[in-house]
Amino acid sequence: MTNSPTLKEVAQRAGVHVTTASRALNPATSSLVNPATMRRVQAAARELRYQPNAMARGLKTARSMSVGVLIPDLTNPLFPPIVRGIEDVLAAAGYTTLIANTDNDPDRQVKLFDTLRARQVDGLVVATAHREDGLFIDAHRAGTRIVLVNRRVDHSDIPSVTGDDHDGIAMAVRHLIDLGHTRIAHVAGPQDTSTGRGRLRAYRQALDDAGMTLDPGLVVAAKGFTELEGARATRAMLDAGKVPTAVVAANDMIALGCLDVFGERRLRCPQHISLVGFNDMPFIDRLTPPLSTVRVPHYQIGAEAARMLLDRFGNPDLPTKSITLPATLVLRESTAPPSR
Amino acid sequence: MTNSPTLKEVAQRAGVHVTTASRALNPATSSLVNPATMRRVQAAARELRYQPNAMARGLKTARSMSVGVLIPDLTNPLFPPIVRGIEDVLAAAGYTTLIANTDNDPDRQVKLFDTLRARQVDGLVVATAHREDGLFIDAHRAGTRIVLVNRRVDHSDIPSVTGDDHDGIAMAVRHLIDLGHTRIAHVAGPQDTSTGRGRLRAYRQALDDAGMTLDPGLVVAAKGFTELEGARATRAMLDAGKVPTAVVAANDMIALGCLDVFGERRLRCPQHISLVGFNDMPFIDRLTPPLSTVRVPHYQIGAEAARMLLDRFGNPDLPTKSITLPATLVLRESTAPPSR
DNA sequence: TTGTAGGCGTTATCAG
DNA sequence: CTGATAACGCCTACAA
DSSP states (O other): OOOOOOHHHHHHHHTSOHHHHHHHHOTTTGGGSOHHHHHHHHHHHHHTTOOOOHHHHHHHHTOOSEEEEEESOTTSTTHHHHHHHHHHHHHHTTOEEEEEEOTTOHHHHHHHHHHHHHTTOSEEEESOOOTTOHHHHHHHHTTOOEEEESOOOTTOOOOEEEEOHHHHHHHHHHHHHHHTOOOEEEEEOOTTSHHHHHHHHHHHHHHHHTTOOOOGGGEEEOSSSSHHHHHHHHHHHHHTTOOOSEEEESSHHHHHHHHHHHHHTTOOTTTTOEEEOSBOOTTGGGSSSOOBEEEOOHHHHHHHHHHHHHHHHHOTTOOOOEEEEOOEEEOOSSOOOOOO | OOOOOOHHHHHHHHTSOHHHHHHHHOTTTGGGSOHHHHHHHHHHHHHTTOOOOHHHHHHHHTOOSEEEEEESOTTSTTHHHHHHHHHHHHHHTTOEEEEEEOTTOHHHHHHHHHHHHHTTOSEEEESOOOTTOHHHHHHHHTTOOEEEESOOOTTOOOOEEEEOHHHHHHHHHHHHHHHTOOOEEEEEOOTTSHHHHHHHHHHHHHHHHTTOOOOGGGEEEOSSSSHHHHHHHHHHHHHTTOOOSEEEESSHHHHHHHHHHHHHTTOOTTTTOEEEOSBOOTTGGGSSSOOBEEEOOHHHHHHHHHHHHHHHHHOTTOOOOEEEEOOEEEOOSSOOOOOO
């Protein structure tokens, strides 16, 4: 951006040494400087619209005051609220957020991770972790500050903030049972993610708790949390002759895919078949029909993760913790008693 | 991130001087170095997972290899596609994107602008400009590299990439006229933005071109491109006793607000009243009813803006240009002939 | 082809 | 309270 004024110029204008100017402008050290000179320096800084050069400062202090955020894809409406939560908390603390889209591509993820390292980010918020993600396990072990959001890594003590998957699914299944459903299917998510796996387990357990036996044909797994994959998996189930009266989708994107297939097969929702999603992502309430789903407080997840990261900056030896935020069942119009 | 290896360490491991290591690792200068030593250096770099410190490099080269992006709010589904377009092009050129949300708050915008300046961004992509936006006019004049997306600034030669608002609205109005509508309203956007103003003008002109006289009561302006404001403005129009048979909304968010009010007033869309939005933002096709709207290629707008910025980095004296990308009318189920 | 010296803008550490 | 000096990690003349 052309030529930013430097501290030296501010100092000259104020008639003091660079060091003094530095001290005057730095809240932490400004108490050591004469109020009068302080005012002069601040005036000069204001007049020149001085902004300290973050790169120079970072080089000296070995802190970039920036945090990297790894997400699969910003255009998936699930993530912007999380990112906003992160940004709002971080910005208030003076940190800048660097967002990187991995597109679920491991190579890309490594590359982006390295770019972020090159930029000397002080820490990372990661929404793309897989259950056995060597990249983050190693980095965490090596001392990189990482907080996981949404998904966890198996057998690892990387701190994390997630929604209550287990309880969310339990409520969804319970709700369908209460409506009278007995053939409840699950279109699961990818099993190499903690969310995909955890929600499937929760579904199994919920049926078990209700004393219902599970029909393995009513469980299919999507290979990604996408509409297309949700549709593919649902089609596979239906094509195998398994027609449930209700479906619990592993997330809202997958539920969208279910809905697409219901349309193809002339299955009206909720008259012929009920559907529950997961996440309550933006705009899912305006679908036809408005989707019943499990709400997870995404903004708070992001905000909490950022706070956790900041805490760890302050005290690097803080014990690892994992926060689970409560889920809520949001009933709209995609669920109804089974038709006979 | 703990202690990144430095160039010095790489050099030591390879048994060469720092300078040589620097040259070996830098594509531009690597031709000056002995192939054998080059291999040694590269091996050492790989083993240490060396990443050049972007801050140190930036300090020396006076370029941060980063670009700031100013948007109102990431959770508005209009923006993620634009941001993705920007990021994809920029990342391919080795640039990092810094996203900042202004929330339409001028003070916040100034603050974020300064933060970005502090980070020494090499340029800016701005989606938040107002028609008379002193901040960007001044910055542009002072030599800051800026490209505007979506919105323009009046009487200014800041380069920009926008969708074809005029043609888009013209097609929408034409379509409604062709369906037989004669009482066509416009819920306009904020008039201090080029999009809000431009679309209103286009609406007027389109009526005029069709030889229809404009009923001033059928034009209301929202104070923001939001669902709430769209609803407020629509309510005001209806409360004034003006009931159109069709509405052209200044964008999809406003259209959402229109739909809300139609619901309140028991006006069925499209049976009783037709509606056309603008932007074709994600998920607007899954509404009840699926919204007819004007599609603007947002990803391409972002990508094109990034390319323009890169061009200007390469040649700072490039003449300013403004690119307009074509709009398309997307007909879905929110428009129908007027009922009698 | 490789090494030496200096400096980018800032702050930490001394000394005055 | 203020000033001098060095250093952060990298790059770029210039010299060898």
